[in-house]
Amino acid sequence: MTPSRPACDIFCRVVDNFGDIGVSWRLARQLSHERDLPVRLVVDDLSSFQKLVPGVQVDRREQMVEGVSVLEWREPLLQFLPPADLVIETFGCELPPAYIAEMASNKPAPVWINLEYLSAELWAGEHHLLPSPHPVYPLTKHFFFPGFTPETGGLIRERDVAGANFNQAKNENPHEFKIFLFSYAAAPVDALLAALDRMNAPVRCTIAHVDPAAKVESRRASQGKNALKSATVLEFVSFCPQIAFDDLLAAHDILFVRGEDSLVRAIWAGKPFVWQIYPQAEGAHLVKLQAFLDLYCDGLAPSANLAMRELWRAWNAADSSAIGFAWEAFLAELPNLREHAVRWSSEQLKMPDLASNLLSFYRKTAKI
Numbered sequence: 157m158t159p160s161r162p163a164c165d166i167f168c169r170v171v172d173n174f175g176d177i178g179v180s181w182r183l184a185r186q187l188s189h190e191r192d193l194p195v196r197l198v199v200d201d202l203s204s205f206q207k208l209v210p211g212v213q214v215d216r217r218e219q220m221v222e223g224v225s226v227l228e229w230r231e232p233l234l235q236f237l238p239p240a241d242l243v244i245e246t247f248g249c250e251l252p253p254a255y256i257a258e259m260a261s262n263k264p265a266p267v268w269i270n271l272e273y274l275s276a277e278l279w280a281g282e283h284h285l286l287p288s289p290h291p292v293y294p295l296t297k298h299f300f301f302p303g304f305t306p307e308t309g310g311l312i313r314e315r316d317v318a319g320a321n322f323n324q325a326k327n328e329n330p331h332e333f334k335i336f337l338f339s340y341a342a343a344p345v346d347a348l349l350a351a352l353d354r355m356n357a358p359v360r361c362t363i364a365h366v367d368p369a370a371k372v373e374s375r376r377a378s379q380g381k382n383a384l385k386s387a388t389v390l391e392f393v394s395f396c397p398q399i400a401f402d403d404l405l406a407a408h409d410i411l412f413v414r415g416e417d418s419l420v421r422a423i424w425a426g427k428p429f430v431w432q433i434y435p436q437a438e439g440a441h442l443v444k445l446q447a448f449l450d451l452y453c454d455g456l457a458p459s460a461n462l463a464m465r466e467l468w469r470a471w472n473a474a475d476s477s478a479i480g481f482a483w484e485a486f487l488a489e490l491p492n493l494r495e496h497a498v499r500w501s502s503e504q505l506k507m508p509d510l511a512s513n514l515l516s517f518y519r520k521t522a523k524i
Contacts, residue, residue: 162241162267162518163194169229169249170201175434177205178398178417180246181224182312183271186511188223190315196240200229208398242518244269245297260293267521268297269514274311274416276448281307285517300517302510304451313509317402317424333357336408338364338418339432343471347479348412352388354480355487360389362408364396410490412471426501428486428493430471445472456496460489 164187168180177199188195199205206212211221217228227237235254243259243266245251251259259266270288272280280301288297300309333355339345345363352359396404402421405411411429413422422429431448433441449468453461463485470478486493508516 164242165196165240166244168199168246170204175415196225198227246271267518269300272301274302276451309513310510333359334408335361337412344476347476351480351483362391364393426498460492463489
């Protein structure tokens with residue numbers, strides 16, 4: 157008999173940066189804390205995981221972290237791991253062959269999900285929940301696409317997001333303009349800082365992670381001792397634990413974020429934001445970026461729509477020559493963009509979240 161409160165295994169390989177483990181950990185933690193499920197998270201890079209969750213011990217093959225059982229992805233260990241009722245393979249990481257064989261021997265077989273990357277493209281809704289029969293075993297994997305529309309699997313959203321709505325957070329110094337900057341190495345950070353220096357208001361820019369920080373230090377050094385001091389106050393955050401990330405976003409006025417997990421948190425913050433999408437070969441990421449802009453900008457006034465698109469284009473194309481003008485146009489539309497950000501966040505809050513949709517699909521598939 158399939159249990160209504162399933163044990164859950166989540167498998168994650170950290171391909172690059174922290175998006176894979178960031179999403180996997182948020183989901184694991186939510187299923188454990190809010191749904192009271194026994195959850196195991198199997199991950200191949202404990203060092204990256206520890207940066208997000210300092211309580212992780214990199215020298216432990218098995219450990220409990222905030223109520224979630226964490227296992228290091230080591231094939232010999234996984235050969236003896238009994239499969240859970242709900243198995244989530246994140247981002248096509250491919251389960252260990254021995255684990256799949258054990259899944260096939262279970263009666264009934266586990267519900268097997270491949271959790272895909274987040275996309276606003278139309279095909280994500282069209283492919284959501286499509287089955288993929290295993291070529292050897294009597295198992296079926298279903299593709300689960302997170303997304304922004306009812307046709308998809310929704311977004312990760314903890315209960316306190318719906319209750320608190322982070323856009324209500326206040327700037328401790330209302331006379332100071334606060335910007336949060338979290339970007340990949342290619343971002344035109346220098347050009348943005350030059351634009352910030354030209355603002356007629358006190359500016360504080362919090363810069364997260366190492367690549368932009370190194371760029372900024374180099375820029376400041378190249379100005380020389382006799383150069384005019386920047387009017388922008390810079391703060392550097394080497395790395396912010398995931399549990400504190402939402403509060404950090406809520407304390408700023410405009411958010412520059414990168415990757416999938418940070419995009420979703422910026423949406424819940426209800427603040428104007430600029431998203432740097434993870435770059436892919438042959439510009440495939442730009443199609444995804446355009447799809448999200450088309451969805452997000454729907455309903456914006458034409459001038460605000462254009463201002464947002466131009467700044468996002470310049471930021472993702474690393475077009476330093478266009479940043480200054482695009483930033484000024486973005487600031488001119490800030491009242492409209494603020495109102496739109498709150499409205500869009502509120503509309504997303506009305507839809508079922510990813511964890512709810514996953515468990516609904518599990519119950520339907522397991523015929524509970």
